[in-house]
Amino acid sequence: MPPPPPPPLPRPSRSLIFILSFLLLLTTKCYSLNQEGLDLLKLKTTLTDPARVFSGWNSGDDNPCNWTGIICHVTTATVTAINLPSASLSGQFPTVICRLPSLTTINFRDNSFSGEIPANISGCRNLTHLDLSANYFEGILPNTLPDMQKLIYVDFQDNSFSGEVPASFGNFRRLETLNLTNNLLNGSFPIMLTNVSTLKELNLAYNLFIQGPIPPHFGNLTNIENLWLSSCGFFGTIPETFSSLEKLVNLELSYNSLSGEFPLVVFQLRNLYQLELYNNSFSGELPKKDWSNLTSLRRIDLSINGFTGSIPVELCKLPLSSLCLSDNNLHGLIPDSLARSPNLYDLRLFHNSFIGTLPTDLGKISPLTTLDVSYNKLFGELPSGLCEKGELFELVLIGNAFSGEIPRSLGDCKSLGRVRVSKNRFSGEVPLGIWGLPHVYLLDLAHNMFSGNLSNMVSGGLNISSILISGNLFSGSIPEDIQLLSNLVEFNASYNKLSGGLPNSLFKLKHLGTLDLSGNDLSGDISVGIDSLKELNELNLANNKLTGEIPNEIGNLPVLNYLDLSGNLFYGNIPSGLKNLMLNMLNLSNNSLSGEIPSVFHKDVYRDSFLGNPDLCGGFGPHCVENSQGIKRNHNLWLLRFIFAFAGVVLVVGVIWFVFKYHNIKRTKSVVSISKWRSFHKLGFNEFEIIRLLNEDNVIGKGASGKVYKAILSNGEVVAVKKLWERSGKNDNVTNLNSPKDEFESEVDTLGKIRHKNIVRLWCCCKSGNSKFLVYEYMPNGSLGDMLHSSKGRLLEWSMRLKIVLDAAEGLSYLHHDCVPPIVHRDVKSNNILLDEEYGARIADFGVAKFIKLENKGSESMSVIAGSRGYIAPEYAYTLRVTEKSDIYSFGVVILELVTGRKPVDQAFGERDLATWVQSTVNQKGHDHVLDPELEYESKEQICRVLDIGLLCISPLPMNRPSMRTVVNLLQEVASDGRPKPIIIKDGKSSPRFEEYSSDQASLV
Structure with missing residues (x-):
């Protein structure tokens, strides 16, 4: 008999079914991210992300289309682009992204990727755009790159590819x-690239190719529009095959060794829009014919060559917008036809031998923006x-x-920003309007x-920041309203x-x-309010009729190092306050001063x-002798000794009383209020100590912001303490970037958040009443500026100087590239680079440093100029735009100091500074x-290579200055005695820059 069937299974309850369905739904939701999203999450795990751009990449999403930097197809929702420029990412190239089947664009520009690009990058079969510029990639270029047959755009500039x-x-x-600009590529020039007939833009500038002639094969690039071949080691002439480049718009061959007469072949390029051949060795006269073929030519820059002769009239008939022929040997007249070019906005002819007058119609027909004809032999009146x-x-x-007179029309020219008409023969009164033009920042x-x-x-x-009117016939008094020029930095009358x-x-x-x-008829005395000029560096009142006593308050000017009061009618003693100054130059001669010369001035300098002060004695003057009452003075000497002895007893008793009272006060917690602002490290001392x-006696320096003390603590540790100048209450509401309050908070905010071996360490900070203190690690060798520009400078051998400049560069590079947001120092100078016991360098003084918000794209407007004379980038002086390029200019000046041994501002330079000299x-x-x-x-050889890096950093155009990351790479190569990297660099864009060559090199502000 068969066994009975098993009993039926119980039916699940509705509640159980609901629970199971809900759990299944949750499970499905947790694993709903598609495969492309999972691949991108693997990418995320392989990279370092200090800026947290991946924080929104969430595994709980359905797809990655809403993630930062991810772009998807509108209909299929597949990933088509990864766009993460300037995101501070670092690591190896993530080949996992080649699993994305629809990926067409990769943009990792301006990050910190390193290592080699793997050969299997060719797995990104559908890629059309690949931008890996401004990273740390190295090694050889992958030979599999052309296997990606759909590639249209490749940008590898500003890396370290070699071979x-x-x-x-x-x-x-x-x-x-x-674009392979600014790498370490060497060997022969890559002629094979001339086989790529589809190329429209080829940028190979600033590499290490073996020197040779320009290959004639360039004639194969019949579609080329932009050709940037600067510093590629070319010599000889431009081959005639260039005449077949009918679509060429921009041609730049600067910084090569091309020579001979000017190449006529370029005049056959009918579509040429811009021609830049500056800093070659072309010679001979500018061609007088064939210019008429260049119907599309708009900009010509042939500066820094050896051209002779005059400007061809045929050239002036072109529809030019910019013409720069500076630093040649040109002569003759400036053609009148040049002024009739309807598009001419930029005319730079400085440092030639042009003669005659300016064209009468100059500026009437075209929207003239820049006119620089300095250092020629021009004469006559200015066109109206x-x-x-x-x-x-x-x-x-x-x-x-x-x-003649300055045309009255210039007094109504509201657009003027920079006026330099010095060293001419102008006469008459200056048009009233010029004094008050709203945008002028320099009036010379x-x-x-x-x-x-x-x-x-x-x-x-x-x-306005500079008024330079010396050597004229101006009369009358200085107007009271001059106080309204709140941005004035220099006044020379x-x-x-x-x-x-x-x-x-x-x-x-x-x-x-x-x-x-100096050299006027000023009279009266010097106001006691002079000590309010806390940033005054140079005071020259010589050869006037000023009288009275020299105010002791001059000694309170914290950064004054040049003082000339000679040739006046000052009387009385030399004020004791002057000994507080660190003067490089002091002149009190030819006055009526009397008394003893303070011992601090008993030096050869x-x-x-x-x-010319016959009543002065001591030092280099006559010795002070007893007068007719000498016997009485000798009698009183014993009385003085008794008084001093009595005072000593009183002092000892007072000290004992003070110590007793101090301990009582401390025990009752009634000490002066000291509030600890913040501590950044574990400390072995307290604020009271x-x-x-x-x-x-412990002062080791002073500056515009305060004094610096050396403090040896009870535990044997040595620290440096900056005490900021106290701020008057009446100005508490004034917005001033250089005020102690702002400097204190800025330095605390900056140094409290960063750690780097080449950034000075801030131990802690505190307040005591209205005083504020910043406590740093002590740097026993002081500042680079003090060391370099004193008798100790000869102790700085080249190897030490190179180490110092490399250390400082690494510190600045950290601020610009590794801090989020980036930090711009704004006062880079040799006095703000401190040296430890082994001459290691550290960046210091962040009182005017600025965090740059990423949304501002690296720049931010300031209300006043920060920085020191001789170090301020020319564009910052009038745009007040803060960028890292301003720091790079200042650092370039520091490099020049180390190489030349000269100060950034020196009378030997005349009107120029170190950079322009x-x-x-x-x-x-x-x-x-x-x-x-x-x-x-x-x-x-090594010194010259570092000098070239400094020259690159002080390029007049900010976009031509390298990043600090690049500067570090260049200096490291010099230090390691490797083959030098090219040092004429243009950062930023992926296409060649064809900027104007900066004029007025001898007189930049």
């Missing part, structure tokens, strides 16, 4: 843009229509023989024959006929760094500082004429 360009690169079939279109911004006429009228009073309309020039007293309003210019009123050690001297005479003679000759 040969692979022969397979001649096999690209659709490639239109290839220079600003007729209302766009003239830069007017630079230095070193000619122009005469020096060394002419201008007359009349200084106009009260000067108060309208609220943007020496050798005029100014009279009256020094107005109190002059001492309300908080940012004034240079005041030179001050030997001629007190001549720090405060007790701050006395004048080195630029012009190297251009005219070569490197040897600027090198510090104290440096070892056997290191000359």
Whole structure:
């Protein structure tokens, strides 16, 4: 008999079914991310992400289309692009992204990727755009790249690729843009690239190719529009095959060794829009014919060559917008036809031998923006229509023989920003409007024959930072309204006929760094309010009729290092406050001073500082002798000794009483209020110990923001303490980037968040009443500036200098590239680079540093100029735009200091600073004429390479300056004695830059 069937299973309850369904739904949701999203999450795990751009990449999403940097197809929702530029990412190239079947674009520009690009990148079969520029990739270029047959755009500029360009690169079939600029590629020039006939843009500038002639094979690139071949090692001439490049728009061959007469072949390029051949060795006259073929040519830059002759009239008939022929040997007249070009906005002809007058119609027909004809032999009156279109911004006429009055129309030219007409023969009164133009930041009228009073309309020039009117015939008094020029940094009115007293309003210019009123007829005394000029670096009141006693308050000017009060009627003693100054130059001669010369001035450097004061004694003057009451003085000597002995007893008793009271006060917690702002490290000391050690005997430096003390603690540790200047209550609401409050908070915010071996460490900070203190690690060798520009400078051998500059570069690179958001220091100078016991360098003084918000794309507007004279980038002085390029310019000046041994500002440079002096001297005479003679000759090649890096950093155009990351790479290669990386670099865009060559090299602000 068969067994009975099993009993039926019980039916699940509805509640159980609901629970199971809900759990299944949750499980499905947890694993709903598609395969592309999972692949991207694997990418995320392989990279370092300090900026947290991957924080929104969530595994709980259905797909990655809403993730940062991910772009998907509109209909299929498949990933088509990964766009993560400037995201601070680091790591190896993530080949996992090649699993994305629809991926067409990869943009990892300006990150910190490193290592080699793997050969299996060719797995990204559908890729059309690949941008890996401005990273740390190295090794050889992958020869599998052309296997991606759909590639249209490849940008590898600003990396460290080396070796040969692979022969397979001649096999690209659709490639239109290839950018390999600024790498370490060597070997022969990659001729195989001329087989890629689809190329429209080829950028190979600044590599290490073996020197040779320009290959004639370039004629095969019949579709090429942009060709950037600067610093590629070319010599010889441009081959005639270039005439077949009918679509060529931009051609740049600068910084090669091309020579001979100017190549006529370029005149056959009918579509040429811009021609830049500067800094080659072309010679001969500019061609007088064939210019008419260049119907599309708009911009010509042939500067820094050896061209002779005059400007061809045929050239001037072209529809030019920009013409730069500076630094040649051209002569003759400036053709009138040039002024009739309807598009001409930029005309730079400085440093030639042009003669005659400016064309009468210049500026009337075209929207002239920049006119620079400095250092020629031009004469006559200025055309009245220079600003007729209302766009003239830069007017630079230095070193000619122009005469007559300044046209009245320029007084109404609201667009003017930079006016430099010094060293001419202008006369008459300056148009009233010029004094108050709203955008002028530099007004240079020096060394002419201008007359009349200084106009009260000067108060309208609220943007002005420099007024240079020395060597004229101006008369009358200094206007009271000058106090309204809140951004004024330099006022030089020496050798005029100014009279009256020094107005109190002059001492309300908080940012004034240079005041030179020497050689006038000024009278009266010096106001006691002069100590409010906390940023005053140079004070020259020589050869006037000033009288009274020299105010002791001058000794309170924290950064004053040049003081000349000679040739006046000052009397009385030399004020004791002067000994508080760190003066490089002091001149009190030819006055009526009396008494003893303070012992601090008994040095050879001050030997001629007190001549012509017959009543002075001591030091280099006559010895003080007893007068007829000498016997009485000797009698009183015993009384004085008794008084001093009694005072000593009182002092001892007072000290004992003070110690007793101090301990009582401490026990009752009634001490002076000391509030600890923040501590950043584990400390072996407290704030009370720090405060007790701050006395004048321990001062090791002072600056615009305060004094710096050396404090030896009870545990044997040594620290440096910066005590910021106290701020008056009446100004508490004033917004001033240089105020102690802002500097204290800025330095705390900055140094409290960063850690780097080349950034000075901030131990802690505290307050005591109105005083604020910052406690740092102590740097026993002081600042680089003090070391370099003192007698100890000869102790700095080249190897030490190279180590210092590399350390400092790494510190700045950390601020610019590794901090989120990036930090711009804004006051990079040799005095803010401190040296430890082994001469390791650390960046210090972040009182005016600025965090740059990423959404501002690397720039931010400031309300006033921060920085020090000689270090300020020219564009920052008038745009007040903060970028890392401003720091790079300042760092370039530091490099020049180390190489030349000279200060950033020196009387030997005349109106120029170190940067412009080195630029012009190297251009005219070569490197040897600027090198510090104290440096070892056997290191000359290495020194010259570092000098070239400094010249690159001070490029007048910010976009031409390298990043600090690149500067570090270049210096590391020099230090390791590897083959030098090319040092003329253009950062930023993926296409070649065809910027204007900066003018007025000898007189940049």
